[in-house]
Amino acid sequence: MTTAWRLDPEALPPLVDHHCHGLIPAEEPMTEEALARRLTESDTPPAPGTTHLDSQLGFAVRRWCAPLLGLEPHAAIGDYLARRTELGGAEAERRLLGATGIGAFLVDTGFRPAGPALGGPSPEGTVRREVVRLETLAEEVVAASGAHDFADRFEAAVEAAVEGGAVAFKSIMAYRHGFRLHRTGRPGRREVRRAADHALMVARLAERPVRINDPVLHRFLLWTAADSGLPIQIHTGFGDPDLRLAETDPALLTELLRELASTGCEVVLLHGYPFHRSAAYLAAVLPHVYADVGLTLHHVGARAAAVLAEYLELAPFGKLLFSTDAAGVPELYAVAALTYREALATVLAGFVADGAWAPPDAERVARLVSTENALRVYGMA
């Protein structure tokens, strides 16, 4: 009897995490409540009698992280946190990040509250590059210089970001406005000026910082980023408490994606769940569109292999990318990477066991999704 084929973990090159966020300081004490809050996309306390730890992600943390700190898998959360304190945050972070097998982190630096500026993870020997969040950049431009020549200044800021070494831009239109756009073309300068004026006026009247959530400005940001030559990451599907899920289906972007193609840009549809089959479809029919598995896999935990397999129905194998979308605590990087690695190995083993795929093809696809597609798309090869 021969042993069934399974991906050799050593066969994978270091992963490229093409979309993640900053870490909070390692020394910050970690309570059960603080950890639970980091494991949910909700921004409210849990319902009475429930806890955010009673979720696939909560169980996955206990499964994957407890052994990295020297405990049994599925150790009680209290034991886990006691052990974490005992080791110290820095050592816990070192162990958790070290287990990910990630060799390069592309960090979205626009989500400031999640960590210090540019504070992505950087264990020794790893590469760290910046992903610039378009809305944050635009809000900084308006805050600094007003709305008057916003279009020019924003274009200059995008150019500066490229020159500063950014590897991609990112759009959060999904949870600022949603994807139902009446028009998708590049907006005119006067429209943009008017919209920027309006955003500034609203901010002043409300006495709060400028917030970009106008479709004209979202379109302008995307078209400007498209001209830059860097790939654009677009948040799609779940992943923020503000969003209306029905307006984040990437299929709603079809028209816009087709038009943006004229610039020669590349677009990576982030997350996508539960519309990940739509994202995979778009990656199949539009040559400049890619799909990402980040955030989804660790949130569905024990179901990660099942959901990853759904991405792999229509997505061309040169068009799917691993990421973590982890933010804040090192547990999320570990869980995201280990969930992904396990899910990938399980899915590929199933395809091979069914006779549907040959082992060398499975190994090649594993390298593409884990590393090589990202190196190619982000020009890091």
Add this chain to the structure above:
Amino acid sequence: MTTAWRLDPEALPPLVDHHCHGLIPAEEPMTEEALARRLTESDTPPAPGTTHLDSQLGFAVRRWCAPLLGLEPHAAIGDYLARRTELGGAEAERRLLGATGIGAFLVDTGFRPAGPALGGPSPEGTVRREVVRLETLAEEVVAASGAHDFADRFEAAVEAAVEGGAVAFKSIMAYRHGFRLHRTGRPGRREVRRAADHALMVARLAERPVRINDPVLHRFLLWTAADSGLPIQIHTGFGDPDLRLAETDPALLTELLRELASTGCEVVLLHGYPFHRSAAYLAAVLPHVYADVGLTLHHVGARAAAVLAEYLELAPFGKLLFSTDAAGVPELYAVAALTYREALATVLAGFVADGAWAPPDAERVARLVSTENALRVYGMA
């Protein structure tokens, strides 16, 4: 070699069926055609050359119910009905309901044709509580007292229902109007009066009973129920021949659900299929929202474990609830409960076999979804 872990059926407390309907009289003779009609969500005869029994639900009835009447699983439907007649309807009902393991039935009494008033199942030793259908209650109020002071009278009726011991309210907006609402706030009294007047006038002109299907009235019913302190069950997804599926995605309720939160109410999204992942998402991000697996599981039959696993991707384990949504014939209660129990055991065994969950966690989640979440949500603990 150790045996793989599997949930001990004895480990489960009696199930709480938090949403079901009335039974037809047990003595009513049961023909193949009558049974087939009970197993479909269609309200028309089957296509020529086909039968409603050739479905997952039809096969599931033969699988689960035949042995309860002393036949082999998958006995031919003719043999099953002959045996059922031989035993007598009352004995068949006793056996079928007895096998469910359900200890409490929360009965939607608003669907009158399905059984005598309040005619939910009540085997000895079980608890029965009432779920009041908002639209039926409103139609009764208009029929009894006209539209003039409908708002006041409906509020009084809701209050009376609470005092009368109801445990929840239920909305069928999904198949009366659908979820595309232009406004979601609490409607004003004048609007409500106008809408009630209109509903009454239409009914008089058409010489038929008043039918609530106006978005203003649906909103009024929901906001009034939300004030009552009882949970609101909202039908979502498939489950009625009248509905337009694309308008029953619970994700379309996001705005309304967010606004209703201000009342402190709790909302249970019923059924949900094929949008059950959206329902699970809402349960994850909105603390006052819960999701239900009823109706779906027995309709998908052999696929129940696969579909239950999809609910369990994002739904927090303290937010998912078992129900049958059974109506009319005792076979549906038996099939729904046995399908659920088998699917739950299969899904949990898979999670444990993969190393993703620990057995004690699996047992705890089984108790939550089967019983404890419902006891907590409906204040029956």
Add this chain to the structure above:
Amino acid sequence: MTTAWRLDPEALPPLVDHHCHGLIPAEEPMTEEALARRLTESDTPPAPGTTHLDSQLGFAVRRWCAPLLGLEPHAAIGDYLARRTELGGAEAERRLLGATGIGAFLVDTGFRPAGPALGGPSPEGTVRREVVRLETLAEEVVAASGAHDFADRFEAAVEAAVEGGAVAFKSIMAYRHGFRLHRTGRPGRREVRRAADHALMVARLAERPVRINDPVLHRFLLWTAADSGLPIQIHTGFGDPDLRLAETDPALLTELLRELASTGCEVVLLHGYPFHRSAAYLAAVLPHVYADVGLTLHHVGARAAAVLAEYLELAPFGKLLFSTDAAGVPELYAVAALTYREALATVLAGFVADGAWAPPDAERVARLVSTENALRVYGMA
């Protein structure tokens, strides 16, 4: 120990492929690039650094077709094409079509560029019947006789098609206009005339052939076909680079399907992915509606059993139909049929192994979906 039950391939009657397209001439030389282009729904070259062969369908071709030409499964594509050339296109076609087990091909002849007129496959001993594409027929009518009495002439053309032996009509409204229709009733003659005039004028101004993409005309075509007594196939879901996926959900057709029922017509919803659960739902609640698994299964390749199982959740077993939707190269017929046969056997074996289905039921459902449903729907029994 008994061997697990699995469908005996010999137990299946010859398959009815109720929806396929024409073949290119067998002698046309086949390059890697030409084959890759046939394996994608995209109409553009692949992204730099990628190939359309790195997809489930690409892998499935190497899995299923290589052995039919005498190579190992998963042979490299270069070796496959060399062997194909060595054998000659005619012999390759003979082997590939011969392996499908298809006994009847219903050929959509409206997609002219895919093959010579009426050029569906016809290995010896097989039946070939015509499916008439409504838009192509209408465009021919306008091109030949102008818009003036288009409605009369189109009705006559439909009647002639029926008399000419067509077995069905087909609508491609999905990728010409999409399914968001403001009105769904039968349009009046004046409206139709106006819309035909407009289509003709646009074509003349643009100096290109007439193109039907107006909702009034699509509705007229469907209502006219519905009167013919032949079933109507409607493209739904993915399957053409022109479509906007969010507008091809068959659930959006609910209203139209309900109204068309008054004619007594039957409607087959083609493909459906990723909305195949919606298609199955419609087949469950509307007696005149059927669902098709074609195109989807071979595109998802290694995932075909998983996706076929999703169709089988709600679709009544007398309402689901096999097809290939193959076009152009014989590889697609072979891959589609072999993927389907394997997926069907796998799904049914799973249902039986779980105790959910009995083997005789599984065999009967296999015959229904593979052959008997199509014979009944298309009046070929």
